[in-house]
Amino acid sequence: MRYLGLIVLLVALLIVSGAAYTVPETEQVIITQFGKPVGDAIDVPGLHFKVPFLQKVHRFEKRFLEWDAQPTELTTEDKRFIHVDTYARWQISDPLLFFQRLRNESGAQSRLDDVLEGETRNAIAKHNLVEVVRSSNREPDIDEDQLGAPATLEQIEYGRERIRQEILTNSQARTGDLGIEILDVQIKRINYVEEVRLRVYDRMIAERRRIAARFRSEGEGDAASIRGDLERDLKKIQSEAYRKAQEIVGKADAEATEIYAKAYNQSADSRRFYEFLKSMETLSSTTDESTSVLLSTEGEFYRYLNKSGR
């Protein structure tokens, strides 16, 4: 009789474990009976019960799920070859539909591959590269680039955001009846394909060389201009000083002349006297021991040799 109790307990446990199931926060479930879905999807977390053995629990993620594209080589409208890597977020929005259409997550992933990669390809092919790279017609903060040209970015019509939105909307439309919802598509990476990249590098190198050459010639130019300033300023300083000195000298000469004239030119007498004085002075300043002199007794000085004075 003791064993009977045990058996009953065992059976009861078996039934309970077949009937009870938990739904975690991260999952939603549907119940099938002989493969046929029963009732609505259950997304309330906690302990739930079903008919044991006959009904089966199918669990599905409730969280936002990831989808990551294989980096693919694409061509833009302006025939640039680029690698584009996108990712998307999606969610199982209708587990029942999802279960019917896609069965499981890997089925969903492969469908998402088709849809999202196709839509990305379409969107990229419709736009120029710059539209995919830039997101707005923002003006650069720097006024001019190092080549002295005003720094401008090519203007865009659509921009990254709108292209992204375009991919999202189109993909959503194509997956609407699959029980999934694509929440977001982002362009993770864009880069040139290898050969193009090398050409871009060459272009960048050429551009930098031009900038370097510009700096060098600017250096030469500015230095030459300073040297020019030097010549000009030097001449200016020197000539101005000369002019000023000449003015001062001239003025002084004029003043002196006026003073002399005023003193010597008082009368015929004063003029004659000045003449006489100046001759005497000159006589005295122009003779030295190498000077020879012939003195006639007829002269003023020695006339006393002949006659003792007048």
Next chain:
Amino acid sequence: MAKTPTIVEFPKMPELPKLPAGGLRLILLAVIGVVLLFNSAYTIEPEEQGVILRFGKYTRTTDPGLHLKIPLVEQIRKVPVQRQLKQEFGFRTVRAGVQSQASRRGFEIESNMLTGDLNAAVVEWVVQYRIDDAREFLFKVREVEETLADMSEAVMRQVVGNRTVDEVLTSGRQQVADLVEDRLQVLCDQYENGVKIEQVVLQDVNPPEPVKPSFNEVNQAEQEKETKINQAQQRYNEVIFRATGEAEQTISNAEGYALDRVNRAKGEAARFESVFSEYRKAPEVTRQRIYLETMNDILPKMGNKMILDGNLDGVLPLLNLQDSALGKAVEKKE
């Protein structure tokens, strides 16, 4: 799980006849009790939060300390909400420390990006973040960290893609970091991943490796330019300062001359005035006196003196003029 051993143990009971049934039960109950106790008490470390699930359903969040939960029925997930986490892009720190070592190989794909002027740049950055909402972090998004890395790369490329390569490499660095931080937070909120972005730090921002030498060339050329200009400026300063000094000297000299000239004129005029006023009192005598005085003064100084009688003619040819200066002067005349 603890119930299963109970079931398995029961059939073995008859094989242990020596033990009284009551004692065995006691031991069993004790074992179960200990197991349950260990299953119900838990500690939350200071940096963590505990999220309690009852049959998979969220019931509560607990803070650091010792807590109890219903054994078997409730489960705990511990989330380090206070710990600062980080993700690196374009490199990985191999060994952290005073001199951290970083590996870049294989991570170029994360850091190579296009700028708005369709040039290429290599941007390395770090995102520092914290789990802000443990519940959202656990239940809203699968693969939170991978997703965050994807988001971060998308946002960085969006921001860099809207700037010129010069902006990204130089003046716009901080702006890029700030903008990425803001937009990444917005995206986190949108995804409800429970993550708080603490900081986005731009590390090395470089032109691509093959282009680097030409960027260096630009820097070098800029230096050369500065040097040339400085040298010219220095020369300018030297010469102009000296010339200015010399100009001042020239003017001072002229001023000196002017003073000298005028003063002399004044002095001489004054002297003349004085002499002249005396002269006017006795003109003839004064003239005579001055003449004679001058002669008296100069005659002794002269080397060669000859006195000729005024009545004699034709003396001149007889004179030995060869070695006298006067002779030479006369010869020249002839």
